[in-house]
Amino acid sequence: xxxxxxxxxxxxxxxxxxxxxxxxxxxxxxxxxxxxxxxxxxxxxxxxxxxxxxxxxxxxxxxxxxxxxxxxxxxxxxxxxxxxxxxxxxxxxxxxxxxxxxxxxxxxxxxxxxxxxxxxxxxxxxxxxxxxxxxxxxxxxxxxxxxxxxxxxxxxxxxxxxxxxxxxxxxxxxxxxxxxxxxxxxxxxxxxxxxxxxxxxxxxxxxxxxxxxxxxxxxxxxxxxxxxxxxxxxxxxxxxxxxxxxxxxxxxxxxxxxxxxxxxxxxxxxxxxxxxxxxxxxxxxxxxxxxxxxxxxxxxxxxxxxxxxxxxxxxxxxxxxxxxxxxxxxxxxxxxxxxxxxxxxxxxxxxxxxxxxxxxxxxxxxxxxxxxxxxxxxxxxxxxxxxxxxxxxxxxxxxxxxxxxxxxxxxxxxxxxxxxxxxxxxxxxxxxxxxxxxxxxxxxxxxxxxxxxxxxxxxxxxxxxxxxxxxxxxxxxxxxxxxxxxxxxxxxxxxxxxxxxxxxxxxxxxxxxxxxxxxxxxxxxxxxxxxxxxxxxxxxxxxxxxxxxxxxxxxxxxxxxxxxxxxxxxxxxxxxxxxxxxxxxxxxxxxxxxxxxxxxxxxxxxxxxxxxxxxxxxxxxxxxxxxxxxxxxxxxxxxxxxxxxxxxxxxxxxxxxxxxxxxxxxxxxxxxxxxxxxxxxxxxxxxxxxxxxxxxxxxxxxxxxxxxxxxxxxxxxxxxxxxxxxxxxxxxxxxxxxxxxxxxxxxxxxxxxxxxxxxxxxxxxxxxxxxxxxxxxxxxxxxxxxxxxxxxxxxxxxxxxxxxxxxxxxxxxxx
Numbered sequence: 001x002x003x004x005x006x007x008x009x010x011x012x013x014x015x016x017x018x019x020x021x022x023x024x025x026x027x028x029x030x031x032x033x034x035x036x037x038x039x040x041x042x043x044x045x046x047x048x049x050x051x052x053x054x055x056x057x058x059x060x061x062x063x064x065x066x067x068x069x070x071x072x073x074x075x076x077x078x079x080x081x082x083x084x085x086x087x088x089x090x091x092x093x094x095x096x097x098x099x100x101x102x103x104x105x106x107x108x109x110x111x112x113x114x115x116x117x118x119x120x121x122x123x124x125x126x127x128x129x130x131x132x133x134x135x136x137x138x139x140x141x142x143x144x145x146x147x148x149x150x151x152x153x154x155x156x157x158x159x160x161x162x163x164x165x166x167x168x169x170x171x172x173x174x175x176x177x178x179x180x181x182x183x184x185x186x187x188x189x190x191x192x193x194x195x196x197x198x199x200x201x202x203x204x205x206x207x208x209x210x211x212x213x214x215x216x217x218x219x220x221x222x223x224x225x226x227x228x229x230x231x232x233x234x235x236x237x238x239x240x241x242x243x244x245x246x247x248x249x250x251x252x253x254x255x256x257x258x259x260x261x262x263x264x265x266x267x268x269x270x271x272x273x274x275x276x277x278x279x280x281x282x283x284x285x286x287x288x289x290x291x292x293x294x295x296x297x298x299x300x301x302x303x304x305x306x307x308x309x310x311x312x313x314x315x316x317x318x319x320x321x322x323x324x325x326x327x328x329x330x331x332x333x334x335x336x337x338x339x340x341x342x343x344x345x346x347x348x349x350x351x352x353x354x355x356x357x358x359x360x361x362x363x364x365x366x367x368x369x370x371x372x373x374x375x376x377x378x379x380x381x382x383x384x385x386x387x388x389x390x391x392x393x394x395x396x397x398x399x400x401x402x403x404x405x406x407x408x409x410x411x412x413x414x415x416x417x418x419x420x421x422x423x424x425x426x427x428x429x430x431x432x433x434x435x436x437x438x439x440x441x442x443x444x445x446x447x448x449x450x451x452x453x454x455x456x457x458x459x460x461x462x463x464x465x466x467x468x469x470x471x472x473x474x475x476x477x478x479x480x481x482x483x484x485x486x487x488x489x490x491x492x493x494x495x496x497x498x499x500x501x502x503x504x505x506x507x508x509x510x511x512x513x514x515x516x517x518x519x520x521x522x523x524x525x526x527x528x529x530x531x532x533x534x535x536x537x538x539x540x541x542x543x544x545x546x547x548x549x550x551x552x553x554x555x556x557x558x559x560x561x562x563x564x565x566x567x568x569x570x571x572x573x574x575x576x577x578x579x580x581x582x583x584x585x586x587x588x589x590x591x592x593x594x595x596x597x598x599x600x601x602x603x604x605x606x607x608x609x610x611x612x613x614x615x616x617x618x619x620x621x622x623x624x625x626x627x628x629x630x631x632x633x634x635x636x637x638x639x640x641x642x643x644x645x646x647x648x649x650x651x652x653x654x655x656x657x658x659x660x661x662x663x664x665x666x667x668x669x670x671x672x673x674x675x676x677x678x679x680x681x682x683x684x685x686x687x688x689x690x691x692x693x694x695x696x697x698x699x700x701x702x703x704x705x706x707x708x709x710x711x712x713x714x715x716x717x718x719x720x721x722x723x724x725x726x727x728x729x730x731x732x733x734x735x736x737x738x739x740x741x742x743x744x745x746x747x748x749x750x751x752x753x754x755x756x757x758x759x760x761x762x763x764x765x766x767x768x769x770x771x772x773x774x775x776x777x778x779x780x781x782x783x784x785x786x787x788x789x790x791x792x793x794x795x796x797x798x799x800x801x802x803x804x805x806x807x808x809x810x811x812x813x814x815x
Contacts, residue, residue, distance in 0.1 A: 034081030034082065034110050040054070048070070048073050050070055051070060053092060054089070056088055057088075066078050092119065098119050100114055147217045165713065166697060166711045166713070168219075168654055170236065178206070178236070179233070181221065181652075181672060185623075186236055187230050187234070188235075192239075212253050214238055221613075226512065226514075230562065231561060231563065251267045253265045263285070265280070266282075278325055285317070287317075290314065291313070294772040295308045295771050296629075299768065303360065311352065311353045322343070325337065325338060325384075326338055335387070337388075341382050344379050349375075355368055375411065377410045381406050387399065399440045404433075405434050409432070422470045427467075432460075434458065437455070437456050448501055449502070451497075451501075451512075452499075453496070459489075463567070466479065489520070491519070492518070494516070494517045495517075498513055516562075521533075544556050552601075565591065569623065570586070580635060582636065584638075585639065592619050593620045598614070600612070616648070618647055619647075619648075623640060624640070624642075626638070650672025651670070653670075665698045669692065674688070674690075676688075691716045712732070724761065724763075731754060732751045734747060734749030744787050752778035755778065757775075758774065758775035760773045
């Protein structure tokens with residue numbers, strides 16, 4: 001371990017010594033490569049012009065991908081520009097709109113200085129100009145697809161879960177579980193980093209993050225070597241909003257939803273030449289009803305019985321999330337960023353369940369009712385430090401970051417059973433601590449670009465469950481060792497990567513190699529047993545892109561990835577929370593390894609874009625759940641096994657078209673075939689299914705400041721191991737009205753208009769069949785009010801005189 005730390009430090013200081021001065025750039029966890037500089041002056045006087053609105057447009061479709069305003073010196077700097085062909089568009093009151101010459105951002109030229117651009121004065125002086133730069137809702141890069149969701153009005157008042165429901169190839173079930181192209185083994189990142197909101201509970205993470213805070217969602221199905229190798233299906237990176245306008249900016253939003261739902265968001269930002277100070281706070285209260293039905297039939301040699309279950313309840317959540325941060329522009333070459341966050345979630349969940357049992361003759365034999373009541377309190381603290389140094393002559397970049405977070409979860413679950421079974425209480429305390437440090441170095445060469453990096457990730461989970469049963473005599477809860485569990489889990493992953501990219505003629509090449517050494521330890525204090533595992537693996541990746549024409553590309557990619565078993569899969573403790581359906585982990589589970597191949601074709605025109613991807617994914621030692629039923633007790637046991645393999649083959653299509661007067665529509669579809677081979681566990685445990693899903697997003701600007709949007713989805717039936725999941729569909733719609741030149745917005749949206757989203761599953765085992773249905777309240781109406789005040793409009797100070805006609809940008813701030 002000491003040698004690894006010494007090596008990490010040695011490489012960091014070596015790279016720091018190599019870096020050269022240059023222009024500052026704000027640290028981003030997953031940066032795009034390009035920076036564009038320019039200066040704007042008056043065509044007659046040659047004096048610099050302040051407050052010119054400058055946007056960068058992708059060619060040939062002229063889609064705006066970024067924008068800013070000039071400084072007092074007439075200068076602009078546009079950061080994080082993907083490789084491609086672009087031009088600048090400048091607009092300002094009293095001057096004609098001006099287009100720059102077309103230029104390219106390539107691996108060899110990541111820092112482009114366009115030079116001085118002169119603006120020609122118009123013959124008429126207008127009183128005011130309003131510029132609203134709408135970004136394209138979808139873009140395709142070499143290794144990822146980016147979806148702009150910042151303006152999606154159907155997600156108003158919702159969470160990150162609601163946003164992901166409308167992203168192509170992503171599915172969200174009734175429990176909030178995320179799957180990508182049919183696989184739940186997907187890595188979720190927030191701003192390029194593992195989320196620190198609520199520890200290991202992915203569903204809670206996404207429920208806690210408000211939709212209003214999200215600007216983009218990146219789907220990376222074949223990640224390069226610079227990314228962590230975790231995740232079978234790939235990576236979903238959720239990018240939050242962070243304003244870059246100079247001066248003081250703010251955005252506030254309040255929503256009220258049907259059946260006890262409301263939220264409030266506030267974001268503040270103040271940017272100067274020396275610093276960018278920002279903060280945000282969000283509160284969301286939500287009550288959701290749910291119910292479920294189930295029927296299980298058991299088939300044994302001498303006994304054939306069955307039971308049914310009915311459940312009803314609701315879940316009430318109160319979410320508080322806050323964050324403050326500052327970017328310090330130390331000089332022209334160095335930027336230091338510091339941020340910290342705090343979040344909490346308090347929830348309670350009452351649930352009523354009734355079980356009815358039937359004998360061999362299908363006659364009622366027994367029944368009982370069970371009342372469950374759960375409360376949970378989550379508190380998370382995190383802090384991040386980022387540093388970036390930009391070179392001057394060789395244009396090299398050095399970035400370093402460190403993040404530490406701690407999540408403490410306290411939960412009490414009461415299970416009120418019928419007599420003579422005593423009432424059960426589980427008191428669970430979970431402490432989840434994470435430390436991540438990484439350093440990355442980019443060096444453009446005359447013939448390409450070379451990237452290197454080191455990263456260490458350390459996780460410690462202390463899960464202590466104290467089980468108690470009610471003593472009828474004393475009317476107090478007594479400790480029960482059988483349902484108590486104290487489990488410690490440690491994981492450390494040390495990684496290094498190197499990657500090279502270049503361009504030759506119409507070809508773009510990228511090749512990389514990542515090495516990861518993982519150490520995991522599990523210690524069951526309850527059973528006095530422990531285990532440890534260590535893995536060293538190499539993960540290659542490679543991409544080739546060929547430009548067929550100026551508007552058509554074809555690309556091929558390959559990567560190797562890993563999915564390591566988590567604490568739940570490894571913990572050998574038997575969970576008796578549900579006395580009918582038991583669960584336990586398996587310490588013998590091994591990691592699964594994935595080989596992923598993709599072939600993509602893309603064409604982009606001014607009004608039309610088309611992307612299709614053919615993909616193949618092969619998984620060794622597939623980790624899967626398996627459910628069995630005990631013949632004597634009728635109880636089922638769910639645990640984890642390594643199946644021999646799985647194969648996933650599919651085709652994904654995304655089409656976007658902009659009409660002249662009828663708005664724009666984006667259609668996407670994903671067809672795939674999944675073959676699972678679990679014959680190493682049970683001889684007949686093999687499955688094969690072909691399924692598909694489809695989505696649409698339709699956006700329509702209307703007269704008088706109205707804007708309409710509708711989303712729809714359909715997921716066809718699919719099979720995964722023992723489970724066959726029925727089809728699911730739904731339609732959302734929203735309407736927005738702009739006032740005060742877009743500063744004030746009123747919105748109304750309804751999710752699942754026809755109230756048809758529900759989860760139906762069938763499980764086929766060796767001696768049982770189970771059919772279940774679960775539905776969570778999904779038809780929700782929400783009314784929202786948003787207000788923003790832009791650059792140089794600080795309501796907390798005396799109003800200053802501003803230049804007539806100074807343009808503003810239609811941009812959300814604070815997150």
